[in-house]
Amino acid sequence: ADKMLLKTPIAFGSHLPALGTPIVWVADQLKLVTDGKMKMKIYEPGKLVSPPEILDAVSSGKVNSGYATAGYWQGKMPAAAIFSAVPFGPEAGEYMAWMYYGNGLKLYQEMYDTSGFNVKVIPCAIISPETSGWFNKEINTPDDLKGLNMRFFGLGASVMEKMGVSTSQLPGGEIFGALEKGAIDASEFSQPAIDQRLGFHKIMKYNYFPGWHQQATIFELLVNKDAWGKMSAGQQATVENTCKASMTNAIAEGEAMQFPVMAKAKENGVEIRYWNDTMLAAFEEKWGEVVDEKSAADPFFKKVWDDLDTFRTGYNLWESNAFLPRSR
Amino acid sequence: MDANEIMVIAMFLSFIALLFTGIPVAWVLGGVGIIFAFIGQFADANLDTMTGLDYTTLGLVVNRLWKIMDNWILVALPMFIFMGIMLDKSGVAEKLMHSMQELFGRVRGGLAVTVTAIGIILAASTGIIGASVVLLAVMSLPSMTKQGYSMPLALGTIASAGTLGILIPPSIMLVIMADQLGLSVGDLFMGAVFPGLMLGGMYITYILIYSYVKPNAAPVPEDAKAVTWPVVANVLKAVLPTLLLIFVVLGSIFGGFATPTEASGVGAMGATLLAIYNRRFSIPVLREVMGGTLNTTAYIFAIFIGATCFALVLRELGGDELIESFLTGLPFGPYGIIFFILGVIFLLGFFLDWIEITLIILPLLAPVISALGLDINGYGVVDNPELVWFVMLVAMALQTSFLTPPVGFALFYLKGVCPPNVKLKDIYKGVLPFIGLQLIALFILVFWPQLVLWLPAIAYAK
Amino acid sequence: MTENDTLPSVPLADKIDRFIQRIGMSVAWCYVLLVLVIILQVVLRKGFSNGLIVLEELQWHLYAVGVMFGLSYAQTTNSHIRVDLFYSHFRARTKHIIEILGILILVLPFIFIIFAHSLDFFYDSYRIGESSQSPSGLPYRWVIKGVIPVSFALLGLAVLSRLYRDIVLLIRGE
Numbered sequence A: 001a002d003k004m005l006l007k008t009p010i011a012f013g014s015h016l017p018a019l020g021t022p023i024v025w026v027a028d029q030l031k032l033v034t035d036g037k038m039k040m041k042i043y044e045p046g047k048l049v050s051p052p053e054i055l056d057a058v059s060s061g062k063v064n065s066g067y068a069t070a071g072y073w074q075g076k077m078p079a080a081a082i083f084s085a086v087p088f089g090p091e092a093g094e095y096m097a098w099m100y101y102g103n104g105l106k107l108y109q110e111m112y113d114t115s116g117f118n119v120k121v122i123p124c125a126i127i128s129p130e131t132s133g134w135f136n137k138e139i140n141t142p143d144d145l146k147g148l149n150m151r152f153f154g155l156g157a158s159v160m161e162k163m164g165v166s167t168s169q170l171p172g173g174e175i176f177g178a179l180e181k182g183a184i185d186a187s188e189f190s191q192p193a194i195d196q197r198l199g200f201h202k203i204m205k206y207n208y209f210p211g212w213h214q215q216a217t218i219f220e221l222l223v224n225k226d227a228w229g230k231m232s233a234g235q236q237a238t239v240e241n242t243c244k245a246s247m248t249n250a251i252a253e254g255e256a257m258q259f260p261v262m263a264k265a266k267e268n269g270v271e272i273r274y275w276n277d278t279m280l281a282a283f284e285e286k287w288g289e290v291v292d293e294k295s296a297a298d299p300f301f302k303k304v305w306d307d308l309d310t311f312r313t314g315y316n317l318w319e320s321n322a323f324l325p326r327s328r
Numbered sequence B: 001m002d003a004n005e006i007m008v009i010a011m012f013l014s015f016i017a018l019l020f021t022g023i024p025v026a027w028v029l030g031g032v033g034i035i036f037a038f039i040g041q042f043a044d045a046n047l048d049t050m051t052g053l054d055y056t057t058l059g060l061v062v063n064r065l066w067k068i069m070d071n072w073i074l075v076a077l078p079m080f081i082f083m084g085i086m087l088d089k090s091g092v093a094e095k096l097m098h099s100m101q102e103l104f105g106r107v108r109g110g111l112a113v114t115v116t117a118i119g120i121i122l123a124a125s126t127g128i129i130g131a132s133v134v135l136l137a138v139m140s141l142p143s144m145t146k147q148g149y150s151m152p153l154a155l156g157t158i159a160s161a162g163t164l165g166i167l168i169p170p171s172i173m174l175v176i177m178a179d180q181l182g183l184s185v186g187d188l189f190m191g192a193v194f195p196g197l198m199l200g201g202m203y204i205t206y207i208l209i210y211s212y213v214k215p216n217a218a219p220v221p222e223d224a225k226a227v228t229w230p231v232v233a234n235v236l237k238a239v240l241p242t243l244l245l246i247f248v249v250l251g252s253i254f255g256g257f258a259t260p261t262e263a264s265g266v267g268a269m270g271a272t273l274l275a276i277y278n279r280r281f282s283i284p285v286l287r288e289v290m291g292g293t294l295n296t297t298a299y300i301f302a303i304f305i306g307a308t309c310f311a312l313v314l315r316e317l318g319g320d321e322l323i324e325s326f327l328t329g330l331p332f333g334p335y336g337i338i339f340f341i342l343g344v345i346f347l348l349g350f351f352l353d354w355i356e357i358t359l360i361i362l363p364l365l366a367p368v369i370s371a372l373g374l375d376i377n378g379y380g381v382v383d384n385p386e387l388v389w390f391v392m393l394v395a396m397a398l399q400t401s402f403l404t405p406p407v408g409f410a411l412f413y414l415k416g417v418c419p420p421n422v423k424l425k426d427i428y429k430g431v432l433p434f435i436g437l438q439l440i441a442l443f444i445l446v447f448w449p450q451l452v453l454w455l456p457a458i459a460y461a462k
Numbered sequence C: 001m002t003e004n005d006t007l008p009s010v011p012l013a014d015k016i017d018r019f020i021q022r023i024g025m026s027v028a029w030c031y032v033l034l035v036l037v038i039i040l041q042v043v044l045r046k047g048f049s050n051g052l053i054v055l056e057e058l059q060w061h062l063y064a065v066g067v068m069f070g071l072s073y074a075q076t077t078n079s080h081i082r083v084d085l086f087y088s089h090f091r092a093r094t095k096h097i098i099e100i101l102g103i104l105i106l107v108l109p110f111i112f113i114i115f116a117h118s119l120d121f122f123y124d125s126y127r128i129g130e131s132s133q134s135p136s137g138l139p140y141r142w143v144i145k146g147v148i149p150v151s152f153a154l155l156g157l158a159v160l161s162r163l164y165r166d167i168v169l170l171i172r173g174e
Ligand code: NA
Pocket: B122, B123, B124, B125, B126, B127, B128, B164, B165, B166, B167, B168, B169, B170, B171
């Protein structure tokens, strides 16, 4: 068919900068580039199906495509987390290098194939670091963390638990109320520009950086494989290249919008802090333990991890020499 | 009119018509959804439509059903129902109601006022209408019937007091709205406090006036005595354990010991302890409470499940676009537009539930409202004050949707727990004045935005 | 609780209904368990600063079991809510006919669609050994997903029992 409609449920509201806006951009561009022959109809989270169900819906052909992040599927495939965001992991440039010019993308598709999901995966946005979370007291030593109740998501949560934090995973809308009432003591959620919308700066004093748990996050467009097979080579290339362009667009947008928000938070009395070396070392050590456990439990996780690790070891020679140190 | 619009309207009309046959609401919602999915598939094949509906697509209903199952917030519903039935079966509820009536002495309407007051307290601990309505009904309907209340007044009071929870924080509706529009949940919660309390106050005022004018509607007991200090002391002694329970539930939330969801479990435990304290607890009572909770929770969720199927198909047929087209290009001034929008929401509320309306139209309306250039004072603290205020208007209008026939969920839940001789017609009649009160409250909010905005500004000023 | 307008006895349908109600009453203990789990979670978290994601997830697991198995229970007690504006004035015969048509045209297709699709939904989860998205959550997610086909099969049985009852009563002229 020379006309094509992608029905695309998305995992983040399209009003959320960087999390949701890139796929709107993709939909607009697809239509422009193809003179209206290809269209993408976006369904806000929950309208057709809620975010954690997108993979199942696309794979079974209930919809022909979906936009999410692989971290959502780590209950189904532990390795999925590595294709979404990696603690102490690569920044955007290095991540894309591994994805497109290392084995990343190949392993990414292999993961879905070997798990029996009938989907074609295309990385379709990448965003800059998240914050490490909001606290009401200074955290200088690992002891300061012990006994806190904190909202934390994904692989980072395993690290926090090893630090003696008891974690929960409240959805975005629930966090503010829980913090305000003291049901939890601290929380991470996303980047400054997103956290600001949830209003954390109104009740929390310290915002900690860097987001060691999420230096870069990749978002994916999933296309049902049967639907993908029915597309012409030109249509397939159009989707793939629009998504690749979206990676550029999303990182640019994400990088541009954080600092004004942080400046405003500072004005409102929020203290922006950078983890001291002790804390960062402690997080990294615990992360090492988590990786060992995950690798032992799941062979595919180990395979992907080893590949990424090898790539990063090689990249390090370049990285440690090529870039200027960062000023603070 | 194009084929999509015809199908959407036909779907609505079939739904309403089948509703009146008396087939259970849940099954009408689900069944009509399935039938129209196949009509959509037929239209795709034979007419110029692109609904994409077919047998495979309908599988999304299972994904949506699963999201109802793994929803941690809804855990509160069976817990509050458990609590209500336990209070009823153990006689605690009746004792509480009796004592409160004594406190009102010869003033008429005391029980109904008590119900509203408990409704406000419940509203502050949960936002789940089904839970509040059922809990209030099992606690108070037997007492009100015994005292000879007119059925419509009793039922209207329960249904309206039970729906306060969607406005008074914590409220799942406000959480979803904040999420949809990128507003601060805190601002919305604080903003809803005065409107919610005002509405509760209006209910109470109405009940007192109505009972005064129509003494037969809310009789006082023959042996009612004037209120004296010893009476007050006796009442306090009698209700002390129950008050303690309420304090524990609310206190656990405000003290940060428990989330609202967990507080519901604390309440269920508390009610059980009260029953034990009153020597009314036994295994047969527990089994009765369990069975009642199982049954009541199930018929409420059956409606959720049917509705999720209906909504999915309605959306794929193009229902969203039809409603959108109503709301675009309005030829009125700013306040004209606001009244028109609220009017449409109020009318949609007759047929759709709040979550559908919210998902369809809120994102659509936010830019419209922002563009009106209204000068709403946020005291320099509240971000997007005009949106916060507008969301509160929408919330107030949507609260009405629980009460408006034919599709009013609070009415359905109430019907479920009433004795069989109570007919839906009595409930419809009972809620009418309360719907009127809500509309008045809505008008007040339109013209006094500070009722919404003052509290969040004070609460979060640095 | 209300006593629902009980329909005349039909032996086979009565037997099926009693069977479903027995299952329902056993499942209903999950609500008692739920109360205990919530209390445990609150005490652990606030008393010992040690809340557990496992307990958090166990809460909605228990709730979901209660909800889903309750559906067939409520069907046998005739508790699903009806708009009785006209219904209450219908003759018994009309009510039987409405019930039979409603079950055949609306209820059974709805149950079938959910049942059939839930088998794949369950099987996919089982095939890949799905567990919670949270690293410290509960394993064996397919168990709770399996509740959908099982509970809907029971609901289907309860509805068929009702269908049979109405057909018999219609023929008997009661
Ligand atoms: Na509430």
